[in-house]
Amino acid sequence: MKISKEKFGQSFDALTADYQIIAPIADVNGVNYQVVKNFSEVKQDYLNSKLPPKSFLFPQHEKLLSYKKEGKDVIVKNELKVGKTVLFGIRPCDAKGMLLLDKVFKNDAYTDPYYFERRDNTVVIGVACNKIAPTCFCSSMGISPSSSEGSDIFLIDLGDSYQVEAVTEKGKAIAASLVELVELTTEEQAQVDTIKNAQTTSKVDVATITSKLGTMFNHAYWDTLQEKCIGCNACSFSCPTCHCFDISEEVRKNEGTRVRTWDGCMSPLFTLHGSGHNPRNKHEARWRQRMMHKFNYFVQNNGDIACVGCGRCIKSCPVNLDIRQAIDGVNKAELVVE
Amino acid sequence: MEQNPYIPIKMRLAKNLVETEDRNINTFTLEFLNKEDEENFKYMPGQFAELSAFGYGEAPFGIATSPTEPGVLKFSVAKVGCVSNALHLMEEGTMVGVRGPMGNYYPLEEFKGKNLVIIGGGFAFTTLRSLAVYMLDEKHRGDYGDITVIYGARNPGLLLYKDELAEWENNPNINLVTTIDRPAEGWTKHVGFIPSITEQIAPSSVDTYAVVCGPPAMIKFTLPVLEKLNFPPERIYTSLEMRMKCGLGICGRCNIGTEYVCKDGPVFSMAQLKELPNEY
Numbered sequence: 001m002k003i004s005k006e007k008f009g010q011s012f013d014a015l016t017a018d019y020q021i022i023a024p025i026a027d028v029n030g031v032n033y034q035v036v037k038n039f040s041e042v043k044q045d046y047l048n049s050k051l052p053p054k055s056f057l058f059p060q061h062e063k064l065l066s067y068k069k070e071g072k073d074v075i076v077k078n079e080l081k082v083g084k085t086v087l088f089g090i091r092p093c094d095a096k097g098m099l100l101l102d103k104v105f106k107n108d109a110y111t112d113p114y115y116f117e118r119r120d121n122t123v124v125i126g127v128a129c130n131k132i133a134p135t136c137f138c139s140s141m142g143i144s145p146s147s148s149e150g151s152d153i154f155l156i157d158l159g160d161s162y163q164v165e166a167v168t169e170k171g172k173a174i175a176a177s178l179v180e181l182v183e184l185t186t187e188e189q190a191q192v193d194t195i196k197n198a199q200t201t202s203k204v205d206v207a208t209i210t211s212k213l214g215t216m217f218n219h220a221y222w223d224t225l226q227e228k229c230i231g232c233n234a235c236s237f238s239c240p241t242c243h244c245f246d247i248s249e250e251v252r253k254n255e256g257t258r259v260r261t262w263d264g265c266m267s268p269l270f271t272l273h274g275s276g277h278n279p280r281n282k283h284e285a286r287w288r289q290r291m292m293h294k295f296n297y298f299v300q301n302n303g304d305i306a307c308v309g310c311g312r313c314i315k316s317c318p319v320n321l322d323i324r325q326a327i328d329g330v331n332k333a334e335l336v337v338e
Numbered sequence: 339m340e341q342n343p344y345i346p347i348k349m350r351l352a353k354n355l356v357e358t359e360d361r362n363i364n365t366f367t368l369e370f371l372n373k374e375d376e377e378n379f380k381y382m383p384g385q386f387a388e389l390s391a392f393g394y395g396e397a398p399f400g401i402a403t404s405p406t407e408p409g410v411l412k413f414s415v416a417k418v419g420c421v422s423n424a425l426h427l428m429e430e431g432t433m434v435g436v437r438g439p440m441g442n443y444y445p446l447e448e449f450k451g452k453n454l455v456i457i458g459g460g461f462a463f464t465t466l467r468s469l470a471v472y473m474l475d476e477k478h479r480g481d482y483g484d485i486t487v488i489y490g491a492r493n494p495g496l497l498l499y500k501d502e503l504a505e506w507e508n509n510p511n512i513n514l515v516t517t518i519d520r521p522a523e524g525w526t527k528h529v530g531f532i533p534s535i536t537e538q539i540a541p542s543s544v545d546t547y548a549v550v551c552g553p554p555a556m557i558k559f560t561l562p563v564l565e566k567l568n569f570p571p572e573r574i575y576t577s578l579e580m581r582m583k584c585g586l587g588i589c590g591r592c593n594i595g596t597e598y599v600c601k602d603g604p605v606f607s608m609a610q611l612k613e614l615p616n617e618y
Contacts (some may be wrong), residue, residue, distance in 0.1 A: 064344045067392050074392045078345055109601055110586040113342045217615045244590035245603040247344075247583045249395045256393055258344075263591075270591060273581050274397070274419040276553070279594075279617050289617075297596045 001181040002161045002188065009039035011178045015086055019123070022056050023088040024049050033087070037316075042089060044157060047133040048310060052094050052240035053087050057118045061261045064247065069254040079257065082117040086174075088125045093310040094139045095126045095150030097240030103302040104243045114260075123170055126151025127162075132200050135311030137324060140206060143308055144182065146196045147262070155194055155224060156186040158188050204324045205331055206295070206305060212330055213296040217288070221333040225326055226287040228319040229266070235313035236264030241294070241306045244270070265289045291326060343586055346390050346435030347375040349411065352429055357414055357497025363461050364426050365402065365414045368434055377471045381405055381439035382446065383468035384577060384605045388415060388585050390435025391424035398600070401439065404471035406478070411436065414464045414498055437464060440585040441604050444469050444575060449545050453483035455541045457560060459490050459532050459552030463498050465577060466551050473531040474511055483618075487540050490517040490532045515539055534557040536567075543568040549575045561608065571608035578604050578618050595616050 015021060016037055017189075024031050031046040033053045063079035090098075098119075105115035109120040129145035134181060139146065148154035153170030166175035184192065193303045216222075236242040246263040249256050263270060266286050272278045280286050298306035307323070314322050317326075353367035366389075370376035381387075390396045397419065402412040417426045428434070444465075454473065458466040462554055466487075473482050487506070491497045497516065506514040517528035517535045528535050532552065541548075548569050550560055557576060564574055580592035580599040587601030595614045597603065606614075 069392055072350075072429065073546065074433040074435070076345065076348065076435070080342065081450075090395070104590075105588060107587050107601065110343050110588065112586070112588055113344070169492060215610065243588075245583070245588075247396060247589070251393050254393075258390075261588075263589075265590070271581055273579065274422070275579075279580070282344075292595075293590075293593070297593065300596045311495065 002158065002163045003178050003181050004157070004161045007180050008178065012039040012088070013037075013044075013172075014177070019084045019086045019246065021086045021088055026143065031144060033089075036088075037275040044089070046091070047129075047131055047317075048091055048312070050312075050316075051238055052097060052310065053090055054094075054097060054240050054243075055195070056085060056087060057098065057101065057122065057220045058105075058115055058243060058245075058262075061259055062114060062259045064260055066257040067255070078166055080114055080117060082121050085118070085122045086125060087122055090124050090126045090128075090151060091129055091310070092126060092143050092145060092147040092149065092151075093136075093141075094240050095124055096138075096141075096143050096147070096308045097150075098124065099312070100298075100302070100304055100306055100308070101242045103304070123152045124150065125171075125173055125174075126154045126167075128154070128156045128195050129198075130157055130195060132198065133311060134202060135314045136200045136309060137202045137204055137311060138309035140202075140204045141305060141307055141309040144196075145198050145200065156192055158184075158191055162189075163188070163192050180184050197249075200309065202311075202324065204327045206327060209295045209327060209330055210299045210305070212333070215294055215335060216330065216333060217292070219333055220273055222284040222288045225291075225329060226284045228321055229283060229287060230319055231266045231283060231286070231317060233264035233266045234316040234318065235290075235321075236266060237262055238312040238316040240308055240310055240312070265293070291330065294326070295330075343437065344584075345501055346388070346396075346437045347372070347379070349436050351425075351428055351432050351434050352410065354426070354428060357498050358461075359493075363414055363416050363496075363498065365412055365498070366425060366428075366434070368411045368413070368436065369510075370409065370411075376409065379436075379439060382443035383472045384443035384465050385439040385441050386465070386585075386604065387411070387413075387436050387438030387440060388582075389415075389421065389425065390437075391421050391428065391434070392435060394420050394424035396435070396437070396583075397421035398440070398585060399464040400462075400468075400577070400604075402467050404468045404475065406472055406475040414461055416461050416567060420491075431476070437585060440599055442602065444605055445456075446472070449473075449547050450481045451483070451545075452548040453484050453542070455546060455547060455548045456485070456487045456488070457489075457532060457536060457550045457552070459556040460492075461498060462551040462577075463489055466549065467499055467502070469549060470506075470517075471507065474509070475518065479511055483545065484513065485511065486513040486515065486535055486539070488515045488517070488532065488539060490519070490528075490535065492519045493522050494518055531559070532556050533563045536560055537563045540567060543570075543573070547573045547575065551577050557603050571612060574608040575605055576608065577610070580604075580618065 105112035166172040294306040349368040587598035592599040
């Protein structure tokens with residue numbers, strides 16, 4: 001079934017009454033997800049946003065609590081406030097990224113209330129990629145440019161209209177509010193089939209990377225891999241699955257807030273102990289951690305590789321380190337019997 | 339929704355005791371303000387908690403009390419960073435935030451019916467004190483065999499819990515061995531580093547578990563001694579220290595391989611550690 005973009009736009013605008021809508025818009029920094037009020041603001045023809053939409057579930061900076069000191073006493077206030085949100089125009093790589101973050105923010109012992117309050121109140125409207133960037137390699141990661149996994153509603157852009165697929169119960173409820181859904185024409189069906197069959201041209205082989213990495217903790221490969229890296233963490237911050245954070249305090253006189261902010265394993269301070277000891281004091285150890293976490297530890301703990309092939313880390317790296325080459329390097333590294 | 343694990347419960351600093359001669363380690367006695375919080379705070383020896391000094395931040399510390407000592411929690415903390423300095427300077431009566439208990443604990447069920455050798459160095463003795471006090475409690479003492487404690491510090495003034503150590507010396511339920519690194523005036527007990535004193539005491543490894551906690555160098559040199567005494571890696575336990583923030587296995591800071599020290603640890607057997615990457 002499809003809906004004309006004109007009709008879709010009307011439904012979209014109507015949704016703003018109940019939801020905060022986040023959608024891709026073009027600004028001086030490229031295309032990014034921001035709050036929009038009107039469908040006409042939405043950028044529809046784009047390869048991928050500069051930053052992933054993870055920040056709407058896991059903000060770069062968020063208040064956990066605030067407090068006020070009164071003499072020796074302290075009044076603490078929970079700062080968890082969440083409204084209903086629609087994330088529109090989410091690419092399949094990012095939608096899958098959210099499914100992976102779900103696994104991080106809920107483990108066998110704890111559920112992160114800040115993440116899940118947002119997650120539970122968020123509807124994801126995904127859109128298939130009609131164009132594929134040279135840095136995209138989602139097809140290698142078991143995703144495709146037209147994969148609906150992770151979306152509540154999934155759209156395929158047919159020019160003047162969208163093909164609509166309601167994927168989850170949450171998505172069906174929203175889809176029900178879309179009026180004038182009509183059948184696709186034969187030509188449009190052919191267009192849909194072409195988009196659905198598309199794959200990324202850039203590919204990497206991750207078939208054996210998890211087991212190979214399991215043998216490579218002490219491999220000399222890490223020494224060469226990290227040589228160019230300046231440890232800026234741009235890769236982590238632009239990654240839809242990276243989720244490490246710091247907790248710190250912002251204080252003014254007797255009042256303060258406890259905040260959490262994105263952090264990344266490329267920083268030497270990330271693991272520095274109070275005693276001065278640092279278990280990952282060398283850059284090679286931090287690169288190893290990045291690769292191991294994404295392609296081995298995460299797989300062991302959660303059953304998936306923590307990379308969705310969005311290519312942002314490749315685009316954002318100031319020294320042109322390419323995770324596809326890093327993966328190739330692991331594949332080609334000589335096996336060492338320890 | 340279940341309780342928000344990032345919001346600390348409030349406790350009051352009842353006592354801020356200078357523990358060591360160098361005034362670098364204080365023991366904080368925190369009182370529960372709320373009966374319900376006390377009932378919900380169910381912990382076991384080996385666990386830790388995140389303490390908030392409001393205005394400075396939060397940091398993880400091992401719990402020095404045993405669950406057999408209700409009403410308060412004690413933490414012995416060295417003055418090394420922002421939060422620990424703030425705690426050291428804190429006036430009695432001030433409110434402190436506490437999140438926890440966190441992490442796993444010493445496998446006390448597994449220890450039942452066995453002898454225990456508890457080896458501690460420096461101020462890492464905190465959770466070992468918790469363990470010893472728990473086992474010495476009359477409700478539990480019958481569950482365990484011989485309890486030997488080998489505890490060392492650089493000099494006599496740096497030993498923690500001096501009153502309690504004096505009491506244990508005369509307690510037939512526990513065999514206490516204290517040592518200092520170099521001879522000191524008035525010191526009549528052992529002199530020497532923990533590994534050599536352990537070798538000298540040579541506790542039997544038959545039906546015995548060893549729990550080791552201390553600075554990395556002490557652990558590094560004590561383990562070969564235990565191996566020489568025929569302690570298998572499955573019967574040696576230790577606690578790891580990492581830079582932890584959330585304490586919930588989420589923030590990604592303290593992982594060693596697939597394990598998160600804050601959630602899957604801090605207590606690990608040497609057999610487990612042999613399976614993990616050497617990155618701690």
